[in-house]
Amino acid sequence: xxxxxxxxxxxxxxxxxxxxxxxxxxxxxxxxxxxxxxxxxxxxxxxxxxxxxxxxxxxxxxxxxxxxxxxxxxxxxxxxxxxxxxxxxxxxxxxxxxxxxxxxxxxxxxxx
Amino acid sequence: xxxxxxxxxxxxxxxxxxxxxxxxxxxxxxxxxxxxxxxxxxxxxxxxxxxxxxxxxxxxxxxxxxxxxxxxxxxxxxxxxxxxxxxxxxxxxxxxxxxxxxxxxxxxxxxxxxxxxxxxxxxxxxxxxxxxxxxxxxxxxxxxxxxxxxxxxxxxxxxxxxxxxxxxxxxxxxxxxxxxxxxxxxxxxxxxxxxxxxxxxxxxxxxxxxxxxxxxxxxxxxxxxxxxxxxxxxxxxxxxxxxxxxxxxxxxxx
Numbered sequence: 001x002x003x004x005x006x007x008x009x010x011x012x013x014x015x016x017x018x019x020x021x022x023x024x025x026x027x028x029x030x031x032x033x034x035x036x037x038x039x040x041x042x043x044x045x046x047x048x049x050x051x052x053x054x055x056x057x058x059x060x061x062x063x064x065x066x067x068x069x070x071x072x073x074x075x076x077x078x079x080x081x082x083x084x085x086x087x088x089x090x091x092x093x094x095x096x097x098x099x100x101x102x103x104x105x106x107x108x109x110x111x112x
Numbered sequence: 113x114x115x116x117x118x119x120x121x122x123x124x125x126x127x128x129x130x131x132x133x134x135x136x137x138x139x140x141x142x143x144x145x146x147x148x149x150x151x152x153x154x155x156x157x158x159x160x161x162x163x164x165x166x167x168x169x170x171x172x173x174x175x176x177x178x179x180x181x182x183x184x185x186x187x188x189x190x191x192x193x194x195x196x197x198x199x200x201x202x203x204x205x206x207x208x209x210x211x212x213x214x215x216x217x218x219x220x221x222x223x224x225x226x227x228x229x230x231x232x233x234x235x236x237x238x239x240x241x242x243x244x245x246x247x248x249x250x251x252x253x254x255x256x257x258x259x260x261x262x263x264x265x266x267x268x269x270x271x272x273x274x275x276x277x278x279x280x281x282x283x284x285x286x287x288x289x290x291x292x293x294x295x296x297x298x299x300x301x302x303x304x305x306x307x308x309x310x311x312x313x314x315x316x317x318x319x320x321x322x323x324x325x326x327x328x329x330x331x332x333x334x335x336x337x338x339x340x341x342x343x344x345x346x347x348x349x350x351x352x353x354x355x356x357x358x359x360x361x362x363x364x365x366x
Contacts, residue, residue: 013352014267025262032259057300061327062259065349 005106007067025065026107032062033100040078040096044089052089053079059096066107071099113164113183115157116172121226123170127182130168131214134184138169138214139191140222141181141198144240144319146206146363148176156202163201174225177244178319182214182222191338208363210319212341217315239291240319243364248272252292254283254309255325256301260348264296264325267352271359280304284312287320293364296346296355299326299333307333310340321362325350 008022015021036058043052060075078092116123131138145152153173160171160181169183188194195211202209212218243250249272253264261276268274272293277286281303287295295313299306306324313320324337327348334345344358359365 010349010351011263014263021266025259025266028259028262032257054300057327058257061257061348064327065259065263 005068005070005103007069010065010067029062029066030104033059036062037096037100040093044086044093046084046086048083049089050082052084053082056081066103068099068103071096071103074099113161113167113169113171113181115161116170116226118172118174118226121223124182124223124226127168127170130184131219135214137184137186139183139185139188139194140212140214140218141183142210142319143179143181143202144208144210144363145177145179146208150176152203152206153177153179156207159201159203160198172226175241178240180222180225188339190335192344195338208321208361210321210341210343211338212314213339215311217311218318221318238319239317240364242291243293246291246364247366249365250275250290250292252277252283252286252290252295253325254278254280254286254295254301254306255298257298260298260325263349264355267355268359271365280306280309283309284316287313288316291317294321294323294359294362296323296325297342298348299324299328307336307340310337310342314341321364323358 011022011025015025036055039055040052040059043049043055045052056075056078060072060079063072063075074092074096078096081089081092114123143156145156153176156179157171157173164183167183167185169181171179171181173179185194191211195209198211199207199209251268251272251274253261253268253274253276255261256278261278265274265276275286275290275292277283280301283297283304297306297309306326310322313322320341322342324342324345325348326333337345343361346354
């Protein structure tokens, strides 16, 4: 697993290196992730919950596009928690939140 | 394997008992030829008869640019492998092959092909023919994830007009309306699963070029997609080169 917080090489391939287009896609990533993350927050329930897994699946997918492997891995773990306690879901939700915050900070700090 | 003729369904009728009894072992192979060439068509048919003579089935030309082979290949575990094997036995760079399990709808299409009159075929502008004659390329992206739609639109934009839908219930109507050269189809969508949509699309267009695009690349999903008639499967996020490879395989894309 790539230990770097992100890898934009795939977006660069999609856009032929167009910096403005890459920034547009990063903006869409933020919107997509934020939306699914809000869904995840609302599904921290006890027991079976497919909606939790669906939200985690969306987060996992979005993270993949910016090469955020560590974040993607966390989301994959969350996706597999079809049956779990609210406490367990809250714990991984917080881990994802922390990893996402680090990712956003790193993306903001990069030189474009 | 026998060579069939249009307006002669007696050969098909003779095979029906076997098809009904061994439905899971029968497959439909659609061979779309890039050019209208009777010589090329003849060569393809001869090669198929030669290579698959010991299999039960029927080969018949539907039009100058399309051949259908109905074959009892047995229970296949990897349609992509079988498709590649058939392609290797044909003249190079001229055909696009779709291979899928025989279904009730596919059987109906075969019966229509064989019993249709020549003049009705001449007048019938089916979806594949319309795409082949059209100057512009049209690509359909069906995915509920905005990031997936945006990246595919960026990648495909130079290739042609990109249409996107985000709900499974919109896919079929959009397909019929826009008649895309290729459809990139996500599995998990609200309204209807991409895997279920494959058969819906092929029912209205047996020559549909469908590439399933999903972060969920479980082996069972991949096999089902290929069995039902998808041309391929890409894991998300897709590598641009692999997307371009599929575009290159689509005969109607200019």
